[in-house]
Amino acid sequence: MTMKELAKLAGVSPAAVSRYLNGGSLSAEKQEVIRRAIEKTGYQPDLAAQMLRTRTTDLVGIIVPKLDSESVSRLTAGAAEELSQEGYLCQIAVTQNDPERELSYLSLCQNRSLAGAILMSTTADARHESFLKKLSIPVVVVGQRMKNVSCIYHDDFGAARELTRLILARGRTRLAMISATEQDPAAGLARQAGVRAAMEEAGLDPGALPVEISSFDIAGGAAAMERLLRRAPGLDGVLCATDRMAFGAMETLRSAGLVPGRDVSIAGLGDSWAGRHVVPHLTTAHLYYKTSGRAAARLLMEKMRIRKQDDPVRQTMLSYSICPRDSV
Amino acid sequence: MTMKELAKLAGVSPAAVSRYLNGGSLSAEKQEVIRRAIEKTGYQPDLAAQMLRTRTTDLVGIIVPKLDSESVSRLTAGAAEELSQEGYLCQIAVTQNDPERELSYLSLCQNRSLAGAILMSTTADARHESFLKKLSIPVVVVGQRMKNVSCIYHDDFGAARELTRLILARGRTRLAMISATEQDPAAGLARQAGVRAAMEEAGLDPGALPVEISSFDIAGGAAAMERLLRRAPGLDGVLCATDRMAFGAMETLRSAGLVPGRDVSIAGLGDSWAGRHVVPHLTTAHLYYKTSGRAAARLLMEKMRIRKQDDPVRQTMLSYSICPRDSV
DNA sequence: ATTGAAAATGAAATCGGTTTCATTTCAACC
DNA sequence: GGTTGAAATGAAACCGATTTCATTTTCAAT
Numbered sequence: 001m002t003m004k005e006l007a008k009l010a011g012v013s014p015a016a017v018s019r020y021l022n023g024g025s026l027s028a029e030k031q032e033v034i035r036r037a038i039e040k041t042g043y044q045p046d047l048a049a050q051m052l053r054t055r056t057t058d059l060v061g062i063i064v065p066k067l068d069s070e071s072v073s074r075l076t077a078g079a080a081e082e083l084s085q086e087g088y089l090c091q092i093a094v095t096q097n098d099p100e101r102e103l104s105y106l107s108l109c110q111n112r113s114l115a116g117a118i119l120m121s122t123t124a125d126a127r128h129e130s131f132l133k134k135l136s137i138p139v140v141v142v143g144q145r146m147k148n149v150s151c152i153y154h155d156d157f158g159a160a161r162e163l164t165r166l167i168l169a170r171g172r173t174r175l176a177m178i179s180a181t182e183q184d185p186a187a188g189l190a191r192q193a194g195v196r197a198a199m200e201e202a203g204l205d206p207g208a209l210p211v212e213i214s215s216f217d218i219a220g221g222a223a224a225m226e227r228l229l230r231r232a233p234g235l236d237g238v239l240c241a242t243d244r245m246a247f248g249a250m251e252t253l254r255s256a257g258l259v260p261g262r263d264v265s266i267a268g269l270g271d272s273w274a275g276r277h278v279v280p281h282l283t284t285a286h287l288y289y290k291t292s293g294r295a296a297a298r299l300l301m302e303k304m305r306i307r308k309q310d311d312p313v314r315q316t317m318l319s320y321s322i323c324p325r326d327s328v
Numbered sequence: 329m330t331m332k333e334l335a336k337l338a339g340v341s342p343a344a345v346s347r348y349l350n351g352g353s354l355s356a357e358k359q360e361v362i363r364r365a366i367e368k369t370g371y372q373p374d375l376a377a378q379m380l381r382t383r384t385t386d387l388v389g390i391i392v393p394k395l396d397s398e399s400v401s402r403l404t405a406g407a408a409e410e411l412s413q414e415g416y417l418c419q420i421a422v423t424q425n426d427p428e429r430e431l432s433y434l435s436l437c438q439n440r441s442l443a444g445a446i447l448m449s450t451t452a453d454a455r456h457e458s459f460l461k462k463l464s465i466p467v468v469v470v471g472q473r474m475k476n477v478s479c480i481y482h483d484d485f486g487a488a489r490e491l492t493r494l495i496l497a498r499g500r501t502r503l504a505m506i507s508a509t510e511q512d513p514a515a516g517l518a519r520q521a522g523v524r525a526a527m528e529e530a531g532l533d534p535g536a537l538p539v540e541i542s543s544f545d546i547a548g549g550a551a552a553m554e555r556l557l558r559r560a561p562g563l564d565g566v567l568c569a570t571d572r573m574a575f576g577a578m579e580t581l582r583s584a585g586l587v588p589g590r591d592v593s594i595a596g597l598g599d600s601w602a603g604r605h606v607v608p609h610l611t612t613a614h615l616y617y618k619t620s621g622r623a624a625a626r627l628l629m630e631k632m633r634i635r636k637q638d639d640p641v642r643q644t645m646l647s648y649s650i651c652p653r654d655s656v
Numbered sequence: 657a658t659t660g661a662a663a664a665t666g667a668a669a670t671c672g673g674t675t676t677c678a679t680t681t682c683a684a685c686c
Numbered sequence: 687g688g689t690t691g692a693a694a695t696g697a698a699a700c701c702g703a704t705t706t707c708a709t710t711t712t713c714a715a716t
Binding site for chain 1: 436439579
């Protein structure tokens with residue numbers, strides 16, 4: 001059912017139908033006739049044709065490193081919720097942690113003239129920044145801070161510092177860390193820096209901190225903990241860059257005969273829901289992923305509305321909230 | 329940069345460019361000229377125009393009840409992985425557990441002439457079935473079994489029965505169940521039926537099973553457990569329709585002074601990763617969500633390829649795998 | 657009754673590709 | 687040399703909407 005057919009059926013011109021749908025001036029009788037014809041036929045305008053003619057869509061690209069991760073799903077849930085409220089649809093692309101793909105999906109979004117994109121980035125190098133600047137569609141980056149790019153990010157540094165303070169306050173002095181890759185400025189570098197800052201405050205040598213890099217999963221955390229135990233046998237406190245790493249690390253500690261929380265203080269970041277169900281309950285920091293998804297969506301929608309003058313770069317840092325539990 | 333401009337720049341006709349891109353017969357010199365022009369300009373054909381003319385896309389709709397759930401994210405991860413391998417992109421719609429929206433998103437997919445859709449359905453009533461039959465784009469339903477519709481579903485009945493057998497084998501006789509809504513044939517009805525079947529085998533009266541309905545989250549499980557404790561104070565075994573409900577239920581048990589696993593056997597379904605980290609480790613059944621996502625994607629892609637004759641209805645039941653741990 | 661401005665209207669152009677169709681080119685074969 | 691069939695080619699039609707533009711209608715103001 002095309003618009004032309006519908007128009008013939010209603011005895012009006014296609015232009016009249018278009019005006020009915022998009023609000024041009026149209027007599028009351030014609031409106032009524034068209035309304036009835038649409039109701040009878042269930043006509044719906046063709047998206048491709050609309051897209052071609054108007055050069056706009058209600059599609060927003062969401063680019064994430066993976067789907068089966070709690071932080072990602074909280075973020076996408078928040079963004080999707082907010083976007084669908086204003087009638088936008090989400091197109092999701094998964095990069096499998098490959099920064100190259102982030103870029104290629106981004107240009108795909110532009111090529112397909114999507115209305116905008118939300119990028120959950122795992123890195124923030126110069127290439128990303130310049131690439132983003134050149135893009136013609138509005139983009140909001142979430143999870144990383146980049147210069148000259150609108151982004152929503154977390155206070156990774158502050159959260160890691162405060163968790164470390166907690167561990168130090170417990171009297172621990174032989175700290176270690178399980179970190180994310182240093183290619184990741186937010187989850188990797190900033191959280192490391194937070195730990196070191198807290199150590200420095202406490203008069204400890206931050207240079208002496210043993211750090212092992214882990215992938216973003218339980219197995220990675222477990223393996224990293226094994227390496228740490230070999231490398232720094234007497235350690236009594238571990239900060240893990242994510243909760244999942246912490247769960248893996250706790251497992252390793254237990255099989256090494258150590259009791260997490262009693263023998264070794266351990267904390268994670270992210271406030272995974274499982275944290276309050278494992279034993280000991282995991283001390284962690286809530287990072288407002290869902291909120292950041294929502295905020296990113298709202299910011300993006302604002303950008304999509306403006307469109308006129310070069311819209312301003314807007315950066316928002318979301319705070320965190322410490323969840324002190326039994327593992328520290 | 330349009331195709332016409334590109335053609336002029338290369339000194340050929342637009343048709344030649346189109347043939348270059350889509351493989352029509354074209355002399356070697358023209359191919360070379362066009363190749364260079366494209367390389368120089370970075371030209372990419374406009375999706376909307378292609379879509380309008382060819383009436384096809386590489387977009388697949390994925391309709392899910394929510395995003396921040398482990399089963400959903402495992403499923404979508406599997407599907408997205410498989411789909412992107414063949415160059416398809418995912419468009420995600422969230423229904424918030426509203427069956428109406430499942431239908432409306434489905435017709436949206438059709439209206440936008442997506443290549444196909446994967447529906448993770450929370451119900452399977454007659455309306456859904458007839459609606460799906462009438463749809464002109466290929467659809468694969470996952471998680472529910474429907475007549476005359478291609479679907480991938482789990483052996484909910486078998487898994488629930490076998491878990492219940494485990495609880496019975498532990499010597500428990502005063503069973504109860506925390507169930508999903510009975511509108512949900514798979515997670516609700518089939519799992520209930522599985523429990524009852526195991527009871528019957530063991531010579532117990534399945535009609536006497538106290539059942540409380542819970543939402544698909546931890547809080548729901550906790551509340552349902554409270555109701556069960558009031559209603560059947562002496563219970564010594566609980567089967568929960570999902571792991572998350574089980575985590576909530578364990579919490580309630582503990583605050584009632586009961587030790588899960590010792591005083592009350594408890595099991596869930598879904599094999600959430602957290603199951604092996606809570607204490608006691610949760611006995612559960614692995615349901616192959618990621619595999620079902622992959623299988624659904626593959627089946628859908630096959631359907632999209634055929635397209636010719638009315639493609640056959642294909643139904644696959646995925647098995648389960650019991651994870652016996654400490655909570656039973 | 658007349659005038660002018662605003663509202664209503666449909667024909668036709670347009671968006672950027674793909675595909676048909678009629679024509680030309682070319683090599684191969686008798 | 688003439689015939690033939692396949693490959694190569696570009697003009698033009700087409701996909702289904704929106705929007706411009708020129709024209710007609712309507713209606714209030716004079």
